[in-house]
Amino acid sequence: xMYTLSTDDTATxxxxxxxxxxxxxxxxxxxxxxxxIEGITADELRGLYRDMAIARRLDAEGVALQRQGHxxxxxxxxxxxAVQVATARACRPDDxxxxxxxxxxxxxxxxxxxxDLVLNWRGEAHSTFDPYALNVATPQIIIGAQTLHAVGxxxxxxxxxxxxxxxxxxxxxxxxxxxxxxxxxxxxxxGAPVVFVCSNNHWAxxxxxxxxxxxxxxxxxxxxGIPSMRVDGNxxxxxxxxxxxxxxxARSGAGxxxxxxxxxRMGPHTTSDDPTRYRDRDELERWRARDPxxxxxxxxxxxxxxxxxxxxxxxxxxxGVAAQMRAAALNAHTRPAIEVLDDVYAEPHSGLQRQRARFxxxxxxxxxxxxxxx
Amino acid sequence: xxxxxxxxxxxxxxxxxMTRDDRVVIMGEDIGALGGVFRITDGLLAEFGPKRVLDMPxxxxxxVGTAVGLAMRGFRPVVEIQFDGFVYPAFDQxxxxxAKLHYRTRGHVKMPLTIRIPWAGGVxxxxxxxxxxxxxxVHTAGLRVIAVSNPQDAFTMLQQAIACDDPVIxxxxxxxYHAKGEVDLAADIADAPPMGLARVxxxxxxxxxxxxxxxxxxxxxxxxxxxxxxxSIEVIDLRALSPVDxxxxxxxxxxxxxxxxxxxxxxxxxxxxxxxxxxTEQCFHHLEAAPQRVTGHDIPYPPAKLERHHVPDxxxxxxxxxxxxxxxxxxxxxxxxxxxxxxxxxxxxxESRTR
Numbered sequence: 001x002m003y004t005l006s007t008d009d010t011a012t013x014x015x016x017x018x019x020x021x022x023x024x025x026x027x028x029x030x031x032x033x034x035x036x037i038e039g040i041t042a043d044e045l046r047g048l049y050r051d052m053a054i055a056r057r058l059d060a061e062g063v064a065l066q067r068q069g070h071x072x073x074x075x076x077x078x079x080x081x082a083v084q085v086a087t088a089r090a091c092r093p094d095d096x097x098x099x100x101x102x103x104x105x106x107x108x109x110x111x112x113x114x115x116d117l118v119l120n121w122r123g124e125a126h127s128t129f130d131p132y133a134l135n136v137a138t139p140q141i142i143i144g145a146q147t148l149h150a151v152g153x154x155x156x157x158x159x160x161x162x163x164x165x166x167x168x169x170x171x172x173x174x175x176x177x178x179x180x181x182x183x184x185x186x187x188x189x190x191g192a193p194v195v196f197v198c199s200n201n202h203w204a205x206x207x208x209x210x211x212x213x214x215x216x217x218x219x220x221x222x223x224x225g226i227p228s229m230r231v232d233g234n235x236x237x238x239x240x241x242x243x244x245x246x247x248x249x250a251r252s253g254a255g256x257x258x259x260x261x262x263x264x265r266m267g268p269h270t271t272s273d274d275p276t277r278y279r280d281r282d283e284l285e286r287w288r289a290r291d292p293x294x295x296x297x298x299x300x301x302x303x304x305x306x307x308x309x310x311x312x313x314x315x316x317x318x319x320g321v322a323a324q325m326r327a328a329a330l331n332a333h334t335r336p337a338i339e340v341l342d343d344v345y346a347e348p349h350s351g352l353q354r355q356r357a358r359f360x361x362x363x364x365x366x367x368x369x370x371x372x373x374x
Numbered sequence: 375x376x377x378x379x380x381x382x383x384x385x386x387x388x389x390x391x392m393t394r395d396d397r398v399v400i401m402g403e404d405i406g407a408l409g410g411v412f413r414i415t416d417g418l419l420a421e422f423g424p425k426r427v428l429d430m431p432x433x434x435x436x437x438v439g440t441a442v443g444l445a446m447r448g449f450r451p452v453v454e455i456q457f458d459g460f461v462y463p464a465f466d467q468x469x470x471x472x473a474k475l476h477y478r479t480r481g482h483v484k485m486p487l488t489i490r491i492p493w494a495g496g497v498x499x500x501x502x503x504x505x506x507x508x509x510x511x512v513h514t515a516g517l518r519v520i521a522v523s524n525p526q527d528a529f530t531m532l533q534q535a536i537a538c539d540d541p542v543i544x545x546x547x548x549x550x551y552h553a554k555g556e557v558d559l560a561a562d563i564a565d566a567p568p569m570g571l572a573r574v575x576x577x578x579x580x581x582x583x584x585x586x587x588x589x590x591x592x593x594x595x596x597x598x599x600x601x602x603x604x605x606s607i608e609v610i611d612l613r614a615l616s617p618v619d620x621x622x623x624x625x626x627x628x629x630x631x632x633x634x635x636x637x638x639x640x641x642x643x644x645x646x647x648x649x650x651x652x653x654t655e656q657c658f659h660h661l662e663a664a665p666q667r668v669t670g671h672d673i674p675y676p677p678a679k680l681e682r683h684h685v686p687d688x689x690x691x692x693x694x695x696x697x698x699x700x701x702x703x704x705x706x707x708x709x710x711x712x713x714x715x716x717x718x719x720x721x722x723x724x725e726s727r728t729r
Contacts (some may be wrong), residue, residue, distance in 0.1 A: 040636070060724070080512060096446075096447075099482065126477070126478040126479075127478050127479050127482075130479070130482040131479060131482055131483055132482060132483075133448070137446070137726050138475075138478055138479055138483075142470045142471070144545070145439065145466070145467065145470065145471055147438075147439075148435070148438075148439025148440055148442065148443065148467065149438075149439060149442045149443040150443060151439075151443060152439065152440030152441060152442055152443020152444040152445075152446070152447070153438050153443035153444070153446050153447045154443070155440060155443065155447075155448050156443065156444045156446075156447025156448065157447065158425075159399070159426075159449070178433075178463075179436070179439060179466075179467075180434055182392055182431070182433040182435055182436035182439070183436065183439070185433065185436065186430070186431055186433070186436050186440055189431055189447070231463050254520065257594075335544050338653060342475050342480070342481075343476055343479075343480045343481045344477050344515055344516055345476065345516065345518075345540050346476055346481070346484050346486075346539035346698060347539055347540055349518070349540075349568060349570075349616075349617050350617040350619070351617035351618065352515075352614065352617070354620075372603070374612055
């Protein structure tokens with residue numbers, strides 16, 4: 001059975017989301033958001049475009065690398081660049097972010113190297129960067145688990161009397177998980193400085209958002225005592241403004257905030273998924289017309305703040321970053337076999353030490369290094 | 375030395391840990407004003423305040439998940455799970471996050487959590503209040519598992535667990551919360567035996583009994599009773615279930631050649647199964663007889679009036695001691711049921727049951 005968005009489903013309605021940039025790039029006004037991007041410069045806007053373009057280009061490279069057999073899997077983020085880039089850019093370096101496995105744009109904005117995006121999908125490592133170097137937690141695979149970590153981190157900030165904010169990213173599907181609902185209970189009860197960013201991309205693998213919620217997701221938060229806003233997730237201006245509002249609220253000690261960014265998962269859930277089995281072509285094309293990059297490009301061109309020359313040099317830049325990511329994947333070195341036992345514990349564990357010694361003796365029995373995978 | 379109940383010894387241990395390190399925070403249901411349903415956290419809210427003694431919403435996954443976040447911020451959380459049977463909602467956070475974050479991040483993120491669990495039965499409780507889930511956590515790589523049997527260990531090992539940079543699941547036998555013992559409150563934990571060390575609590579030469587938690591008391595009672603029969607039993611209190619101190623166990627088994635492992639948890643894939651497999655691997659040629667397990671049955675914990683038939687008591691332990699000594703015991707002449715199946719199966723029997 002093919003699912004399509006039904007326009008009378010308030011759970012999925014796009015029209016009521018707060019917006020500052022229409023799909024065709026026309027500048028709109030929203031009294032809740034306007035003052036949060038007052039004075040935003042053309043340079044900043046071009047910077048946001050550039051970030052989104054890099055995110056999109058690397059995401060496409062990830063898909064290509066998987067199709068070519070260099071990665072086991074890739075989770076495409078195509079279509080979701082605006083919410084990821086805008087919200088991450090709005091954060092302070094000392095805020096701490098707790099993303100899911102799809103937030104490639106967030107990682108890039110926070111300073112991840114191209115190799116950081118790809119070595120885990122290649123199976124070389126479970127995590128590719130020091131969370132404390134980027135102030136970003138390792139992207140989470142257990143759906144929604146990261147929301148509790150963000151709340152706990154924020155509770156720690158309160159105890160330190162700091163003014164950092166914990167930001168957590170998750171999808172519409174995740175909002176059904178107990179952990180996400182518990183996170184909202186705990187955040188509210190403790191008034192913790194957390195911003196919940198729900199990327200409602202309309203699909204949890206093959207399940208439409210109407211299976212997860214019969215009510216707009218942003219509408220759930222006030223039930224927990226958390227102020228919320230539903231924002232056009234493909235509008236980088238609205239996402240920037242909404243995130244600035246949210247961060248300011250949380251940082252001031254007024255408690256948690258919930259943003260529902262209404263967007264669309266243009267690609268499959270992962271490269272192992274086949275959306276043609278459950279999704280309508282028309283729906284995809286309707287959302288292509290709402291693309292986050294084309295609408296910002298249209299606006300900037302109209303304002304004479306973006307031209308073909310700049311776009312050309314940007315393409316060269318994004319191709320360069322993609323090449324770095326490709327090189328990192330293709331030149332990756334698989335670690336020696338004995339290292340599979342590394343880092344299970346912080347302190348010596350006699351049981352594991354014994355296993356390590358025995359495994360090392362076993363590996364020593366191989367004269368051919370490659371045979372042992374050493 | 376002070377005579378203290380295990381409960382009070384735990385309170386003292388928490389107090390000492392919280393005084394020593396102001397990054398230690400305690401969190402759980404009802405641990406604040408109430409002082410915990412077992413009063414283990416009694417007085418700590420008044421002393422350390424609500425920033426460090428947190429009454430948490432009624433959601434175990436949320437409690438452990440937020441403890442993970444606090445640890446990432448550099449705190450040292452001590453979580454109280456109200457009863458053993460309530461740890462399961464937190465199982466995903468414990469197994470997928472607490473146990474794996476250090477490995478996942480190649481050591482960048484540490485999880486110095488302690489998760490305290492009032493544990494096991496023998497207290498006439500309602501369903502779900504007498505669980506022995508330790509095997510699930512022993513089996514989970516990345517966790518350390520401790521089971522205390524006496525007030526001194528409760529005082530010392532809780533502090534060691536809190537100071538340890540690895541996550542520790544800390545089992546407290548609730549039926550011993552009110553049992554008293556001598557505690558040296560002035561003892562420096564730096565001088566205490568390592569947390570992973572087992573203890574020979576009674577020397578003997580004929581049989582080794584390995585056990586942990588409240589079963590240590592039962593095993594000691596069995597050893598005293600066995601003396602009258604001229605049997606000398608060595609009792610080892612494991613103290614740590616992950617890692618297990620095989621050095622101490624192997625030294626004992628090499629001496630006695632006969633091993634009995636007893637625990638309240640069901641035998642199937644339990645800690646006893648692991649100990650016996652490892653001892654068999656390491657000490658096979660020193661064994662004089664097949665090692666024996668004396669455990670709870672593989673049943674859900676029974677109703678209170680029947681629990682004494684489930685928790686291994688002194689008699690069942692002595693029966694296993696007889697068995698490992700190849701003396702007459704309850705299974706002498708016992709035929710394994712499989713051998714009787716062919717004789718019992720009849721076409722008529724199954725027909726009558728469906729009518």
